[in-house]
Ligand SMILES: Nc1ncnc2c1ncn2[C@@H]1O[C@H](COP(=O)(O)OP(=O)(O)OP(=O)(O)O)[C@@H](O)[C@H]1O
């Protein structure tokens with residue numbers, strides 16, 4: 347039978363002064379690992395969960411992104427009368443022709459400027475995107491130079507407060523509201539009236555259409571119709587499908603996180619090994635005594651491995667705990683498609699925390715393996731005679 | 734004599750090789766120890782007392798000769814066999830007490846029982862009995878560092894007898910104690926042999942301690958004298 351768990355546990359706690367540095371080291375490794383992975387998770391989430399499964403998105407054939415797509419007004423005039431498109435209670439077809447413009451705006455901290463994605467949205471555009479909610483102020487009035495900015499960008503850019511105004515292109519815009527995209531790509535956008543946007547930025551063309559078909563079979567027919575009509579040169583696909591393809595890959599960050607964690611964990615393993623050698627070395631006679639009482643080598647090894655794992659687990663819990671403080675914290679990066687600012691949240695998932703803890707335990711086991719085996723190899727009599 | 738022998742030692746030798754030189758710790762020792770005896774082992778430093786005790790307790794092996802305890806030839810047991818045998822048949826008392834610092838008195842005494850099939854309730858009963866026997870029932874929850882040296886040694890004795898072994902061996906158990914505590918400890922060992930019928934083998938330098946025993950033998954340069 348094994349030694350009681352409390353033996354391992356109390357040995358970790360009683361030597362907390364000497365193990366403190368090791369616990370801290372392991373905490374740091376786990377912290378870096380969890381934080382970078384949560385960053386990657388946040389980036390992937392920022393565009394991945396955008397879109398309504400009922401909506402269809404139309405862009406120019408050959409354009410990989412909405413912002414690089416151009417669609418003529420004639421196309422809008424024709425398509426809006428397609429009978430596959432649902433109508434609202436006023437009998438208007440539910441289609442939004444949007445214009446996307448990149449504007450360069452000064453940051454609030456004075457550290458320079460960054461690109462912001464400005465969406466000129468037709469009246470139906472807001473209804474088509476129910477996940478976008480107004481959290482402060484009001485929506486823009488069509489025909490006016492009013493703008494609703496993302497609440498998550500509000501403190502990142504100068505003059506984004508409600509009632510404030512800023513210059514973009516040749517015009518001055520007044521901020522009338524804050525929107526919340528619910529963790530979608532719209533969190534990185536500012537919205538205004540589509541026609542006003544086209545006139546201010548002298549755009550004759552639209553960027554994309556967003557359409558709500560009557561039902562599922564109408565959607566299929568609509569997709570086929572756009573695809574089949576050679577005149578349009580347009581590509582139609584489900585909105586969710588479009589955004590899934592836009593999902594930014596966070597592979598480099600994941601890779602960096604893994605690499606850093608592995609490099610740092612080598613150090614942590616040696617720190618744990620050092621701590622365990624010292625702790626076990628001071629207990630040689632105690633280990634000899636346990637063996638005199640009848641405990642086997644493997645019981646001793648097991649108790650010492652558990653001790654190392656517990657030590658590391660404490661570090662892991664600390665690391666995860668500190669990383670969790672960042673959960674939901676909004677930050678931004680530059681999108682690769684539009685070079686505009688993409689806001690996202692650190693997303694510390696339970697899975698990531700579990701991975702961090704498992705990682706810590708592995709470090710602890712690895713670090714205590716050699717010291718434990720060496721201690722158990724010593725003959726009972728030699729262990730007893732040590733001072 | 735009708736009392737059976739518990740320990741039978743025949744032509745036992747132990748040599749240590751230290752580089753080129755051979756150190757003879759025990760030389761051709763033959764000895765019988767009867768059940769219920771309180772045997773004291775005396776002799777100058779380096780005469781082989783501890784070595785003999787370790788061999789009888791199954792934590793060291795002789796170079797030559799036979800050591801039988803309760804008709805079991807210890808030289809025939811492998812390492813895990815010896816570990817099990819020690820757990821069930823000997824209680825060991827050290828000069829330096831050797832309690833586990835992170836465990837309470839109760840947990841220390843319970844340790845050997847964790848290797849048996851006894852359930853928690855039976856273990857508790859046996860630990861309580863052992864602690865009562867050494868007069869420390871009230872100190873169960875204390876850690877070793879909260880006990881005096883004499884109390885620590887009494888806990889160690891409780892640990893040695895909790896599995897109810899026939900044989901209790903003690904290597905200078907009073908070596909680190911003041912004379913009052915030493916008297917207590919020796920009294921307990923004597924009581925164990927006289928009233929409960931345990932066989933006690935004790936190494937000591939102190940003739941006054943040896944006086945508690947029922948028989949005394951002397952080692953000199955690895956050989957039994959007188
Ligand atoms: N591991 C060892 N390697 C070499 N020699 C040893 C070893 N252990 C014991 N000896 C030698 O064996 C002899 C007997 O040692 P032992 O420890 O049995 O003596 P002792 O009678 O218990 O002495 P003390 O009263 O000082 O405890 C000594 O000469 C000692 O140096």
Ligand SMILES: [Mg+2]
Pocket residue numbers: 782783784904
């Ligand atoms: Mg000795």
